[in-house]
Amino acid sequence: MPQHPVPPAPPAPWASGPGRAASQAASQTPDWNALADTTAARGRRRKWVLIGGGALATVAVAGTVAALVVGSHKSDKSASGLPSPQKLPSSPASPEPSFSQVAPPPPPNPRDFIASADKDKAPLSTKTLFPHSKPSLDKRKYDRIDTATTEDCASATQGGLGSVLADNGCRKVLRATYTRDGVAVTVGVAVFDTKAAADKAKEQSTGNIASLSGDGPSFCRNTACRLTANAEGRYAYFTVAGFLNGKAVPDDDKEALQAGRDVAGYTFRRIMARANAQASASVATPTPGKKEA
Known part of the structure; x- marks a missing residue:
């Protein structure tokens, strides 16, 4: 990381005279290099924050997809696997097939x-x-x-x-x-x-x-x-x-x-x-x- 010159400390508030005036004048002039460095540092921190947030979001989405996939597998397993005989629902008795029957002739009268x-x-x-x-x-x-x-x-x-x-x-x-x-x-x-x-x-x-x-x-x-x-x-x-x-x-x-x-x-x-x-x-x-x- 590059080294920047440290700005001079402001004069003490009790200082007076030309030194104080010069000091106040110097303090009112912006340190453009320091501002540039500060802005660059903020940009780098913001970039890392965005990258970190995106990574966390990606991890969250991946976790959600994985949960859905696992849930889907569980659902498929329960759907494809037959329950035990005791849990099978009792199916209603299927109706007997009906056939048209011709009534036999009555027996002869002796x-x-x-x-x-x-x-x-x-x-x-x-x-x-x-x-x-x-x-x-x-x-x-x-x-x-x-x-x-x-x-x-x-x-x-x-x-x-x-x-x-x-x-x-x-x-x-x-x-x-x-x-x-x-x-x-x-x-x-x-x-x-x-x-x-x-x-x-x-x-x-x-x-x-x-x-x-x-x-x-x-x-x-x-x-x-x-x-x-x-x-x-x-x-x-x-x-x-x-x-x-x-x-x-x-x-x-x-x-x-x-x-x-x-x-x-x-x-x-x-x-x-x-x-x-x-x-x-x-x-x-x-x-x-x-x-x-």
């Missing part, structure tokens, strides 16, 4: 298959209609002792029932006899072409079905017995119940009455089993002439 001979094509005999030799009917056990089939419907009847069956187009009569504790029941199933004919035969019924005794003594011949008449589909069925010893059934009897009801109920179930079997077979077996999809 009674339709026994309503007419056109649809009732299953084998029919005493073996298929009365297959049990010792049926348990409502927890009461019976023995089957005889069966018979005849196409002459009137020959399987007594009284006016033969004419009723013939007049309504009876095709054949299937009979079976069951016994229990000295009571015997014969059931006869008359077969018609249509349900209407069977219903009519039931409504017009009179007389009774002829009993089958097998190898034992005849029963319910020219004596009072219990009778029932019913119809299901194209079948009309009749029972006659009495005592094996040929004794007449009294009005207050309960044994023959119960036996007749048991066998009639069993016959109804056997006819419906026939209907159900044919209905099930029609669903399992495709219709001839139609190709399966």
